[in-house]
Amino acid sequence: MNAIEVRDLVKTYGSGETAVYALREIDLTVNAGELMLLMGASGSGKTTLVSIMGCILSASSGSCKIYGKETVGLSQKELPAIRLENIGFIFQAFNLFPALTARENVEIALDLKGVRGSQAKRRAAELLERVGLGGKLGSYPADLSGGQKQRVAIARALAGEPRIILADEPTAALDSESGIVVMDLLKELAHEKDRAVIAVTHDNRILHYADRTVHIEDGRIGREEAAMPVLPVSTTGSIGARQ
């Protein structure tokens, strides 16, 4: 089954003369197990699209199915349940609670899933270990690097065992080295347990991570690229010749 299936999706903000047509008849399928990058100029509609896919924004018309379940037309009461069951979010600015430790930031998300007390403590530690932060359980966000903060945010996103992870410019605030660690992690997560990961990016440095890159232009799907081939190392050049 497709993780996400979007058909004729339209989103208009406002109405009448001031209406903004943010998405115009978008068709897009995201497969389970793939890391899809979504690129496009500022204002092209990327955040709007992932917000609808993530059930935090209602579409104006069309269809958006999450693992076969239609979400367009659902009420503001029904959407959060689908989000909680299927979606993990990661943001450019990390959005961690500054007064809480790494572990407590993850525990809060577990609480939403009904996991509390010692079970939540144990599970939060496991999730932080999973993202390579087993030694930082008691650290506050202010004492972590940008890359470490983003990894806490990924651990938090994993708390609900989501089948879909949506990341809006996850590496934009990171140096290249931390960006690589975060993308390596997102790619691993996409490929394990058939989880779909969609990352919005302006960052050309991370393009080679994509199983597929989709460009969005002025609210429409533009060109689409399959995985970029990793350039073969020359067998005759100096690198290939090295034994």
Ligand SMILES: Nc1ncnc2c1ncn2[C@@H]1O[C@H](COP(=O)(O)OP(=O)(O)OP(=O)(O)O)[C@@H](O)[C@H]1O
């Ligand atoms: N809440 C809102 N009310 C009115 N217009 C909005 C709202 N949110 C977004 N828009 C408009 O919808 C269009 C798409 O915005 P969106 O934030 O989805 O773009 P984006 O591709 O994520 O841009 P960026 O790369 O700058 O983050 C833009 O024209 C924007 O001004």
Ligand SMILES: [Mg+2]
């Ligand atoms: Mg945006």
